[in-house]
Amino acid sequence: MKTDIILAGVGGQGILSIATVIGQAALEEGLFIKQAEVHGMSQRGGDVQSNLRISDQPIASDLISLGQADIIIAMEPMEALRYKEYLSTDGWVITSSNPFVNIPNYPDSNKILDELRGMPHLVLIDTDRIGAENKMTKSVNMILLGAASRALKSISFEKLCDSVATIFGSKGESVVEMNVKALKIGLNCK
Amino acid sequence: MEKRLLLGDEAIAQGAIDAGLSGVYAYPGTPSTEITEYIQAYCRKTGAGIHNRWCTNEKTAMETALGMSFAGKRALVCMKHVGMNVAADPFVNSSITGVNGGLVVLVADDPSMHSSQDEQDTRHYGKFAMIPILEPSTQQECYDMMAYAYSMSEALKLPVLMRTVTRLAHSRSVVVLRAKREENPLEPVNGSRDWVLLPAIARRRYAGLLTKQAEIAKLALESPFNSFKAEAKRYEMGAIACGNAYNYLSECYPDGIPFPVLKLSQYPIPQETVRTMAEQCESIMVIEDGQPFVEEQIAGILTSECRIIGRLTGELPRQGELNPDIVKVALGLQAMPHSDVAENVVARPPALCQGCGHRSVYEAINIVLKDYKNAKVFGDIGCYTLGALPPYQALDSTVDMGASITMAKGASDAGVFPAIAIIGDSTFTHSGMTGLLDAVNENAPITIIISDNLTTGMTGGQDSAGTNKYEAICRGIGVDPEHLKVVVPLPQNMEEITRILREEIEYHGLSVVIPRRECIQTLARKAKAKAQKQ
Numbered sequence: 001m002k003t004d005i006i007l008a009g010v011g012g013q014g015i016l017s018i019a020t021v022i023g024q025a026a027l028e029e030g031l032f033i034k035q036a037e038v039h040g041m042s043q044r045g046g047d048v049q050s051n052l053r054i055s056d057q058p059i060a061s062d063l064i065s066l067g068q069a070d071i072i073i074a075m076e077p078m079e080a081l082r083y084k085e086y087l088s089t090d091g092w093v094i095t096s097s098n099p100f101v102n103i104p105n106y107p108d109s110n111k112i113l114d115e116l117r118g119m120p121h122l123v124l125i126d127t128d129r130i131g132a133e134n135k136m137t138k139s140v141n142m143i144l145l146g147a148a149s150r151a152l153k154s155i156s157f158e159k160l161c162d163s164v165a166t167i168f169g170s171k172g173e174s175v176v177e178m179n180v181k182a183l184k185i186g187l188n189c190k
Numbered sequence: 191m192e193k194r195l196l197l198g199d200e201a202i203a204q205g206a207i208d209a210g211l212s213g214v215y216a217y218p219g220t221p222s223t224e225i226t227e228y229i230q231a232y233c234r235k236t237g238a239g240i241h242n243r244w245c246t247n248e249k250t251a252m253e254t255a256l257g258m259s260f261a262g263k264r265a266l267v268c269m270k271h272v273g274m275n276v277a278a279d280p281f282v283n284s285s286i287t288g289v290n291g292g293l294v295v296l297v298a299d300d301p302s303m304h305s306s307q308d309e310q311d312t313r314h315y316g317k318f319a320m321i322p323i324l325e326p327s328t329q330q331e332c333y334d335m336m337a338y339a340y341s342m343s344e345a346l347k348l349p350v351l352m353r354t355v356t357r358l359a360h361s362r363s364v365v366v367l368r369a370k371r372e373e374n375p376l377e378p379v380n381g382s383r384d385w386v387l388l389p390a391i392a393r394r395r396y397a398g399l400l401t402k403q404a405e406i407a408k409l410a411l412e413s414p415f416n417s418f419k420a421e422a423k424r425y426e427m428g429a430i431a432c433g434n435a436y437n438y439l440s441e442c443y444p445d446g447i448p449f450p451v452l453k454l455s456q457y458p459i460p461q462e463t464v465r466t467m468a469e470q471c472e473s474i475m476v477i478e479d480g481q482p483f484v485e486e487q488i489a490g491i492l493t494s495e496c497r498i499i500g501r502l503t504g505e506l507p508r509q510g511e512l513n514p515d516i517v518k519v520a521l522g523l524q525a526m527p528h529s530d531v532a533e534n535v536v537a538r539p540p541a542l543c544q545g546c547g548h549r550s551v552y553e554a555i556n557i558v559l560k561d562y563k564n565a566k567v568f569g570d571i572g573c574y575t576l577g578a579l580p581p582y583q584a585l586d587s588t589v590d591m592g593a594s595i596t597m598a599k600g601a602s603d604a605g606v607f608p609a610i611a612i613i614g615d616s617t618f619t620h621s622g623m624t625g626l627l628d629a630v631n632e633n634a635p636i637t638i639i640i641s642d643n644l645t646t647g648m649t650g651g652q653d654s655a656g657t658n659k660y661e662a663i664c665r666g667i668g669v670d671p672e673h674l675k676v677v678v679p680l681p682q683n684m685e686e687i688t689r690i691l692r693e694e695i696e697y698h699g700l701s702v703v704i705p706r707r708e709c710i711q712t713l714a715r716k717a718k719a720k721a722q723k724q
Binding site for chain 2: 088
């Protein structure tokens with residue numbers, strides 16, 4: 001079984017951390033992985049994406065083809081739309097509903113949400129509100145990953161939690177706890 | 191055996207460590223930076239004594255690595271593609287001196303210019319220097335090729351060039367590691383004049399390099415990283431797929447590629463294999479990321495009627511990075527069903543961070559230059575190149591590392607006034623100091639702004655070679671201390687900054703203004719690290 005995921009957001013929103021956590025969990029599950037990232041200039045407040053491919057068979061390309069992505073996970077609604085043509089006709093979009101407006105010509109956010117609703121399967125999460133309510137504004141990316149975890153069929157939720165412990169372990173116990181809690185809150189989001 | 195999830199860059203670094211590396215020499219440059227950072231982290235963690243401090247530029251890196259090789263140890267030089275232009279002099283001549291300890295020159299190309307100003311293809315440099323070139327297609331090959339490259343370098347007594355591209359450098363996959371080899375002992379070149387490239391010696395050494403070409407070609411023909419699969423029959427088409435382009439081709443045929451394929455990961459091009467292929471195939475498609483390096487050469491190898499198709503003939507685009515969709519179209523295959531491009535999406539270009547000192551610098555420049563309609567501002571390479579974009583739109587040029595100062599001087603020589611150069615601290619020590627000396631020697635009436643954020647910012651906050659030395663460097667080069675000013679680029683200092691800029695523009699000689707404030711990204715990282723320690 002193969003899962004092709006596009007992760008999208010704005011530089012600094014924690015997209016690459018989501019990719020690293022899923023990648024580490026997939027490694028623990030003994031799966032094949034390819035995960036292409038964007039580093040460098042575009043990380044300065046520009047759009048950032050990562051192509052993450054997980055499979056029980058060897059994977060050839062580091063990049064996902066048009067119409068091939070099973071899931072788009074996005075920290076920002078317009079960034080979710082940016083990869084619309086890559087989503088399979090039966091794919092899932094799991095995105096934060098909170099616009100990140102750092103450009104003068106940001107489109108009407110209602111139009112963005114309407115266009116998102118036209119995509120095959122959509123989960124919209126108000127990550128800002130949930131992050132604020134739970135006093136975890138620095139872990140909103142993990143809330144989103146928790147919400148997306150149900151669509152990651154080849155990786156168990158426990159493995160994602162273990163992966164958070166491995167990746168954030170060097171930052172101390174409280175950081176790990178906060179991020180695992182964020183994953184769980186996300187898992188229970190509708 | 192241990193398995194790790196590694197970026198292509200990290201696999202290269204781990205491969206070099208496990209091959210008995212004694213020193214890495216590099217200047218940060220996307221997408222090559224993570225190689226040196228990985229080795230630095232490895233040394234911090236294990237206490238290993240591998241040299242890993244950043245160099246001032248790619249030329250000093252290349253030369254220092256050559257010195258380590260002279261002493262008998264294994265060295266690695268890493269750079270981005272345009273860095274090779276800076277390192278080209280020692281690089282090309284290292285094929286004439288040859289090496290003692292193994293020497294691998296790693297260059298990461300950036301097709302599609304994700305973070306670069308051109309998409310030059312480093313394979314041309316390898317051919318130019320007449321040395322073996324490796325081009326991995328997977329992260330595992332990145333790792334495996336390092337041990338192979340060092341053995342080959344020491345067997346041939348030549349440097350080996352390894353070329354990667356952004357997609358491999360910045361993509362992660364699972365890599366299986368080998369046991370680590372010990373470092374070489376100290377055994378410098380002894381009693382030989384081979385490394386003294388006086389013309390008489392260089393001619394003899396070059397003749398030796400020419401003699402080695404047959405052996406280098408044989409190594410590519412028999413390389414474990416090249417493969418050629420074909421049955422003994424006629425085919426309508428075949429393909430040559432180089433490095434990671436092989437992945438895109440494989441992706442198009444999940445059940446196996448139905449025609450002969452030469453997977454090419456070691457050069458020079460194995461001519462016999464290509465001839466065999468041409469006899470079997472009516473056409474050959476060359477799929478390569480970067481420039482049509484192989485496609486151009488194949489025509490010279492073949493005598494048969496076989497048609498060569500690729501970037502030059504238009505089946506593949508002449509410019510930009512390949513991807514599976516582009517290769518699919520070239521092969522005449524259908525894309526999966528998919529929706530159209532979204533309607534409500536606009537570009538989100540990168541921008542200077544909120545609170546960045548460069549912002550205050552550009553704001554000051556724009557305020558002052560309202561009164562100078564003929565002013566030209568010559569920019570340089572770094573985060574502050576973003577000053578070219580809205581809201582500042584303050585730059586008239588950005589060319590290469592250091593060109594701000596020299597171009598401002600040239601424009602001033604031609605009569606442009608005011609001519610202003612803006613350059614970052616790390617870029618200044620990389621390639622700006624020599625240009626400053628030219629300007630000082632003629633007391634050129636230009637204003638040079640060294641926007642000092644105490645780091646190499648754009649590549650992620652690496653140490654900057656000249657930190658705490660800029661006033662001393664400028665005075666040492668001969669800048670008049672009366673016209674060497676330091677300011678703190680904060681909004682509340684705008685009046686002082688604009689006054690000083692105005693004064694120095696009005697001074698018809700050379701001035702240097704240094705706005706200095708730490709990069710807010712490195713400042714935040716330091717604060718975080720400190721908080722974690724406590």
